[in-house]
């Protein structure tokens with residue numbers, strides 16, 4: 567049974583107007599998406615029917631009102647490790663990895679509705695029940711919906727490379743997201759990034775030590791505590807192979823140190839509340 571949509575928007579539709587954008591005030595660099603538009607965006611009739619039926623149960627849309635996710639309630643089980651994938655695309659590897667890690671809760675954050683719809687078909691055909699999806703900007707999902715120190719892993723596979731120099735500021739791997747991801751990982755949690763873009767790989771290589779809460783482990787890292795094998799070749803990985811691009815992978819471990827800035831912003835809020 568589907569839940570009636572009471573938002574006034576269609577099921578799984580983004581709110582109209584400017585997408586939510588948090589101001590971070592921490593001196594770090596964050597990408598800004600601006601208005602998002604996708605040229606190709608229609609679902610087949612079957613995909614649309616499945617979307618109407620299953621998105622309300624398995625998905626949610628990021629809005630200004632979104633708050634922290636209760637993983638246990640959403641996944642219907644207690645204390646399972648939870649991994650967030652940002653930019654899951656068509657979800658090819660998301661589904662294959664979820665099948666290989668049934669004890670892990672997987673949250674896929676993606677803006678592109680046809681990609682999420684394709685993943686919904688795939689997970690339904692495969693009887694996968696450990697994936698949930700958030701339609702929205704992964705940075706805002708991290709900031710608003712992911713509680714601090716709650717994730718065992720974050721995956722960013724083949725993020726948009728934004729090859730032109732004037733667009734580099736849109737890249738998701740920058741000092742701000744690295745810090746935000748670190749604060750959402752539990753101590754010992756893992757960040758896994760892969761790219762087939764040589765210039766983006768160089769850009770990331772220069773940033774591997776920029777975040778004090780993330781200890782760079784290189785690649786491979788045989789003792790890595792989360793699954794790192796994508797099981798299948800993703801759509802964009804396949805494109806990289808066809809273009810004979812080298813795939814570069816990066817792994818970081820969240821240190822055991824407390825996230826000092828969280829404590830600071832917490833106390834700022836408390837002081838603000840008291841005034």
Ligand SMILES: C[S@@+](CC[C@H](N)C(=O)[O-])C[C@H]1O[C@@H](n2cnc3c(N)ncnc32)[C@H](O)[C@@H]1O
Nearest residue numbers: 653654655676677678703704723724800801802
């Ligand atoms: C190059 S594709 C890679 C997709 C997939 N990981 C793969 O390997 O096939 C990048 C994806 O990230 C999504 N994306 C880009 N920026 C995003 C953001 N800020 N939050 C969530 N998804 C984002 C895009 O819509 C796109 O589907």
